Amino acid sequence: MNIHSLLLIRLAAIPLALILIVFPAIALLFIPTVSESSFPYSSVGVLLRTFYWSVGVAVVATTIGWPLGVRIATFRPQTYFVFVLVLLMSLSIPAYAVYYAWWQAWPAGSWLHNYIVEHELLSFTTKSCAFVALVGWSWPIPSLISAMNNRSVNILQSLHVLDGASMLQRFVHRVRVERRSLVLAILLVASITTGNTTCFDLAQIHTVGNELRAVVAGGGSILNAPWLSFAGVAVAIVAALILFQGKMYKQKQSAVFNRSSKPVLILWFMFTCLPLLVGALFSIRNDGLQLWKQYGGDLFVSTEIGVSTSLLVCLIAFVSASLYISQSPKIKIFANIFTISWIFTAFLPASIVSFAVGNLWNQLDVDAVQRTPVILIFAQTARIGFVGALAGRWVTCCPQTVTLQQLNPVPSVPLFVQALRSRLVQAMCVVFAISIAMSFAEVSLTTQLAPPSTNQPIAVALLNAMHYQRPQIVTSAILVMLVIASVGALSILILQKKHFFVVVAGCFLISCSSNEDAPKSQATSVGSAGYSDGHFITPRAIDGNKDFVAVIDKSGRLQRFNHKGKFISSWNLELSGTGFPTGVSYDNEGNLWIADTHQNRILVLDEHGDELLSFGEYGVDEGQFLYPTDIAFGNDGEVYVSEYGGNDRITVFDKQGEFIRVIGKHGTGENEFRRPQSIAIDDKGDLFVADSGNHRIVVMHPSGEVIRIISSVGRGESELLYPYGILFDTPDTFIVCEFGNNRLQRFSRQGEPLGTWGNAGDGIGDLRTPWGIALTKDGFVVADTGNNRLQLSPCIMMTK
Known part of the structure; x- marks a missing residue:
C-alpha cells in the first residue's frame, strides 16, 4: 500500500474509535462485583428534578436565543462570522464559570447575602443563580441553530418585510414554519443540561449528572444507579441524533438586511460577558497572581494535557474529512457511524465516561496509562472528539468539493490536503482553539480521573477552590479561560477571511514527575x-x-x-x-x-x-x-x-x-x-x-x-x-x-x-x-480526604 494513500488515514479511524470509545464500553460488561453501596436519593425524584430543570433551562434559553439568531442571520458576512465565532467561544467557557461569577455577586458577609439569609431565601437564590447561569451559557446554542437555519433559508424574512407583518404575526408564523428546528434546539439544550455535573454540584441540586458522580465517588459503580445511567445513555442517544441530523446549510446572502447588532451584543454582555468580566477584574485587583504562584506546575500539566488532547481531536477531524470525501457508500456509512459515536460519547454524563475509561485501564492494569495524565488525555479526547468529527464533516460539505471528488477522486494524502487546504486550515484552527479551551475547563472528568501527583491539572484545584471558598483562585482560573478563548478567537479572525461555521454545537507531551518518597513508616x-x-x-x-x-x-x-x-x-x-x-x-x-x-x-x-x-x-x-x-x-x-x-x-x-x-x-x-x-x-x-x-x-x-x-x-x-x-x-x-x-x-x-x-x-x-x-495512643491518624479513608501510623517518622 502506498504510504501516501488516503486509505491509511481512513484506517486510523479504527484504533481511535476502538481505544477511546469501543473498548471502554466493552469493559463495562466485565465490571467487578458491584458493591452494595446504597444510593441515598430516590431515582424517580432525581429523574423528575433533572427533567424539569433541563426542559425549563432549554425553553427559556431557546426563547431568548432563537430570535437573536434570526437577527444574526441578517448581518453582513464579516459581522456574521464574528458573531458566530464569539458565540462558539462563549460555549467553550464552561457553565460553572458563569455560575460561580453570579454566585460571587453576593458573597457571605455582604449586605445582599445577609438579606437573603435573614429572609430564608438562601436555597431559592442559589438555585436561581444556577438557572440564570445555565440559561446564560445555553442561549448561544439555539441562537447559532437559528442563525444558520435563517442564513440558508431566508425567504421567510423576505416575505415578512414585503407583507409588512406585525411582530406578533411574524412570531406565530415563524414558530409554525420552524417548529421542528425549535423542538430540536430545545432537546439539544435539555440534553446538555441533563449531563451537567459541576453547576448542579455547586448549587446542591440532585440531578442525573451530579448524582452519578456522587455514586462513583462513594465507591459504587454506574450499576448502583441503573435508572440514572439508563437516563444518561438515552439522553446522549437523542442528542447525538439531533446534532448529527443537523444540515450543513449552504449559506445564501441574497436577502441580508444588515439589521443592528446591538440587541445581540447587549444580551451577550449581560448574560455571559459581564459576570465573567467582573470575575476577571476581581482576580486582577485581588491577588490574582496567586494562581501562578501556587499552581504554576498545575497549569503546565493542564497545558500538556490540553495540547495533546487538541492534537488528537485535530487528527479525528482529519480522519473524518478523509472518510466523508469518499464516494463509496460503505465508507460513507462508516463515516456516519464514526461521527455519531463521538457525538454520543460527548453527551454522556461525565461520570459514565470517566467510570468507563477508568474501569478499562484498571482492568488492564497499565500503569503507563492509569497512573499518568495519559488516562486524562484519552478521556478528554473521548468527550471532545465530536468537535473534530463534525469539523471533518464540514470540510467536505461544500458543493465545489463534492463536484471535484465526483469528477476526479482524490487518491492520496498530498492531493487531499491540496484540494481542501483552505477549509482544512480553517477547521484545524477552530478545532484546536475550542478543544484546548474545553480541555482546560473540563472539571468533572478531570477531578474523577486525575492520578494523584504533586502537580495535578488545574481543574482539580479549581473545583476545590469553588467548594472551599477561595475566590482568588477561581477568578484567576476564569481569567485564564477568557484569555485562552480570546486568543483562539483572535487567531481564527486573523487567519481566516472567509465564511465559516455551520458545525460544532457545543503525540503526548507528558512529563511524569517523580517525588522523593518521604518515609511512610508502618502506616x-x-x-x-x-x-x-x-x-x-x-x-x-x-x-x-x-x-x-x-x-x-x-x-x-x-x-x-x-x-x-x-x-x-x-x-x-x-x-x-x-x-x-x-x-x-x-x-x-x-x-x-x-x-x-x-x-x-x-x-x-x-x-x-x-x-x-x-x-x-x-x-x-x-x-x-x-x-x-x-x-x-x-x-x-x-x-x-x-x-x-x-x-x-x-x-x-x-x-x-x-x-x-x-x-x-x-x-x-x-x-x-x-x-x-x-x-x-x-x-x-x-x-x-x-x-x-x-x-x-x-x-x-x-x-x-x-x-x-x-x-x-x-x-x-x-x-x-x-x-x-x-x-x-x-x-x-x-x-x-x-x-x-x-x-x-x-x-x-x-x-x-x-x-x-x-x-x-x-x-x-x-x-x-x-x-x-x-493523635492516637501509638502515633497519629490522618483524614486522607481525597482517598476517602483514614491512615494510622504508629510513629511520627519524617524526613528533612
Whole structure:
C-alpha cells in the first residue's frame, strides 16, 4: 500500500474509535462485583428534578436565543462570522464559570447575602443563580441553530418585510414554519443540561449528572444507579441524533438586511460577558497572581494535557474529512457511524465516561496509562472528539468539493490536503482553539480521573477552590479561560477571511514527575469510599481523645473508632442540606464540640450524640458566625472558634457559649486571616492558627497579640500550601496537615522545619488532599480526604 494513500488515514479511524470509545464500553460488561453501596436519593425524584430543570433551562434559553439568531442571520458576512465565532467561544467557557461569577455577586458577609439569609431565601437564590447561569451559557446554542437555519433559508424574512407583518404575526408564523428546528434546539439544550455535573454540584441540586458522580465517588459503580445511567445513555442517544441530523446549510446572502447588532451584543454582555468580566477584574485587583504562584506546575500539566488532547481531536477531524470525501457508500456509512459515536460519547454524563475509561485501564492494569495524565488525555479526547468529527464533516460539505471528488477522486494524502487546504486550515484552527479551551475547563472528568501527583491539572484545584471558598483562585482560573478563548478567537479572525461555521454545537507531551518518597513508616489504611459503617464520603472533621477518634464526613455522619482503627459506632447528624461540618474537637469531659460550618453555629454533643449546647447564628456581629471551621480550648477554660467567609477571625467564648472577645479580621496583614481553618493551643496557652488562605501559621498570645508568623506559600521544605490541620504532638513540636501539598509537615514551636511525611498518591503512606490529623495512643491518624479513608501510623517518622 502506498504510504501516501488516503486509505491509511481512513484506517486510523479504527484504533481511535476502538481505544477511546469501543473498548471502554466493552469493559463495562466485565465490571467487578458491584458493591452494595446504597444510593441515598430516590431515582424517580432525581429523574423528575433533572427533567424539569433541563426542559425549563432549554425553553427559556431557546426563547431568548432563537430570535437573536434570526437577527444574526441578517448581518453582513464579516459581522456574521464574528458573531458566530464569539458565540462558539462563549460555549467553550464552561457553565460553572458563569455560575460561580453570579454566585460571587453576593458573597457571605455582604449586605445582599445577609438579606437573603435573614429572609430564608438562601436555597431559592442559589438555585436561581444556577438557572440564570445555565440559561446564560445555553442561549448561544439555539441562537447559532437559528442563525444558520435563517442564513440558508431566508425567504421567510423576505416575505415578512414585503407583507409588512406585525411582530406578533411574524412570531406565530415563524414558530409554525420552524417548529421542528425549535423542538430540536430545545432537546439539544435539555440534553446538555441533563449531563451537567459541576453547576448542579455547586448549587446542591440532585440531578442525573451530579448524582452519578456522587455514586462513583462513594465507591459504587454506574450499576448502583441503573435508572440514572439508563437516563444518561438515552439522553446522549437523542442528542447525538439531533446534532448529527443537523444540515450543513449552504449559506445564501441574497436577502441580508444588515439589521443592528446591538440587541445581540447587549444580551451577550449581560448574560455571559459581564459576570465573567467582573470575575476577571476581581482576580486582577485581588491577588490574582496567586494562581501562578501556587499552581504554576498545575497549569503546565493542564497545558500538556490540553495540547495533546487538541492534537488528537485535530487528527479525528482529519480522519473524518478523509472518510466523508469518499464516494463509496460503505465508507460513507462508516463515516456516519464514526461521527455519531463521538457525538454520543460527548453527551454522556461525565461520570459514565470517566467510570468507563477508568474501569478499562484498571482492568488492564497499565500503569503507563492509569497512573499518568495519559488516562486524562484519552478521556478528554473521548468527550471532545465530536468537535473534530463534525469539523471533518464540514470540510467536505461544500458543493465545489463534492463536484471535484465526483469528477476526479482524490487518491492520496498530498492531493487531499491540496484540494481542501483552505477549509482544512480553517477547521484545524477552530478545532484546536475550542478543544484546548474545553480541555482546560473540563472539571468533572478531570477531578474523577486525575492520578494523584504533586502537580495535578488545574481543574482539580479549581473545583476545590469553588467548594472551599477561595475566590482568588477561581477568578484567576476564569481569567485564564477568557484569555485562552480570546486568543483562539483572535487567531481564527486573523487567519481566516472567509465564511465559516455551520458545525460544532457545543503525540503526548507528558512529563511524569517523580517525588522523593518521604518515609511512610508502618502506616495502615482504614475504610474506603462508601456510605456503610467504617467507610467515608470525603472525611474532613477529625479529633481524638484517650478512648476514641471521631470523624465526620460529607454524608453528615459522625463515626467513632478506637485507636487501632476499629469501627465502634456512628450516628447521623440532623443537619440541613446546605453543607456539613469541617471541624470537631473533644473537650476534657469527652463531649464533642462540632463546628457546624454551614448552619453557622457550634453544636455540643455528649458521648451518646445527645445535644448539650448550641450557640451562634448567622451574622458578622459579636457572637455570630458565617462559616465556623474549628474549636480549641484554652488553658483558662475559654473556647476559641475560627471562621471564614468574610468573618475571617477567631472568636472567644466561655464554656456556656457567651461571647468574650474577637481576634483578627479578614486580610493578609500580620493580625489578619484568610480562612483560618484550624487552631491548636500549646501548654503555655498560645494560639497556633492554620491561616490556610495565607499559607502560614500565625502564633498569637490569647489576647490576640502576634508572636511570630511561620512559613509562606510554596511546595518546598518549610513552605506551606493550604494548611488545613494543626496539632501538637509533643510540647515542643507541632504537625501541619497540608491540603495543597498532600503531606504532613513537622515544625518546632519556633518554626524550624523538622521534616515531612507522605506524598501525593493513593498507596499506603500516600495522601490526597488531607484535611485533618489527630493523635492516637501509638502515633497519629490522618483524614486522607481525597482517598476517602483514614491512615494510622504508629510513629511520627519524617524526613528533612
